[in-house]
Amino acid sequence: QSVLTQPPSVSAAPGQRVTISCSGSSSNIGDNYVSWYQQLSGTAPRLLIYDNNKRPSEIPDRISGSKSGTSATLGITGLQAGDEGDYYCGTWDRSLSVWVFGGGTKLTVL
Amino acid sequence: EVQLVQSGAEVKKPGESLRISCKASGYSFANYWIGWVRQMPGKGLEWMGIIYPGDPDTRYSPSFQGQVTISADKAIATAYLQWSSLKASDSAIYYCTRQRSYILGGRHSYHYENWGQGTLVTVSS
Numbered sequence: 001q002s003v004l005t006q007p008p009s010v011s012a013a014p015g016q017r018v019t020i021s022c023s024g025s026s027s028n029i030g031d032n033y034v035s036w037y038q039q040l041s042g043t044a045p046r047l048l049i050y051d052n053n054k055r056p057s058e059i060p061d062r063i064s065g066s067k068s069g070t071s072a073t074l075g076i077t078g079l080q081a082g083d084e085g086d087y088y089c090g091t092w093d094r095s096l097s098v099w100v101f102g103g104g105t106k107l108t109v110l
Numbered sequence: 111e112v113q114l115v116q117s118g119a120e121v122k123k124p125g126e127s128l129r130i131s132c133k134a135s136g137y138s139f140a141n142y143w144i145g146w147v148r149q150m151p152g153k154g155l156e157w158m159g160i161i162y163p164g165d166p167d168t169r170y171s172p173s174f175q176g177q178v179t180i181s182a183d184k185a186i187a188t189a190y191l192q193w194s195s196l197k198a199s200d201s202a203i204y205y206c207t208r209q210r211s212y213i214l215g216g217r218h219s220y221h222y223e224n225w226g227q228g229t230l231v232t233v234s235s
Contacts, residue, residue: 031217032218039155044205045147045222045225046225047221047222050221051214088154090155090222091220092220096172098157098171098172099145099160099171101154104154104155
């Protein structure tokens with residue numbers, strides 16, 4: 001059971017928009033920056049978003065991140081078949097003194 | 111270009127020892143934390159711990175403290191994850207990952223920017 005809660009799955013049609021939530025507490029999301037990672041089938045995780053809402057240069061601007069209080073959200077617009085995979089939020093937890101990942105959300109493009 | 115290249119898949123028996131590696135290139139190895147992440151079959155990502163090769167300072171998740179040893183050799187820019195006595199429950203994919211950390215807006219910021227390709231460890235009698 002992760003300290004960061006994500007929905008197990010989300011789905012949407014190609015071209016549509018989807019959001020993935022990540023809920024935590026004052027000792028993790030509420031107090032630290034959030035990052036998001038994409039893991040396509042059979043591959044290593046890849047950084048999508050860091051510092052709540054910044055994108056590495058190679059990540060397209062249809063990917064976005066936001067944070068409010070103790071929750072964070074990943075948004076993907078213009079869904080493509082290649083976006084199918086698992087998505088994880090992560091942050092530092094100062095009470096546990098560990099990095100924590102959310103349980104992961106499986107994105108299905110219908 | 112930053113690269114983390116991990117050692118190949120391993121098949122071991124319970125009770126055996128194992129050390130897997132993560133060879134870094136394209137940056138100053140001693141000056142960045144390297145973390146290890148476990149992914150059990152069909153499951154999510156679990157943070158195991160990190161090491162700062164320049165010190166080397168090492169931090170472990172309580173879940174993995176005493177179960178594994180993280181080390182690094184800065185002379186050859188390589189980090190290691192080691193078990194002294196494997197269990198079947200150690201079967202998983204293990205990823206190394208480079209941590210970026212800095213001060214932003216008066217707070218520490220951390221994220222994992224680069225990842226190795228993963229090492230599959232299978233422990234079976």
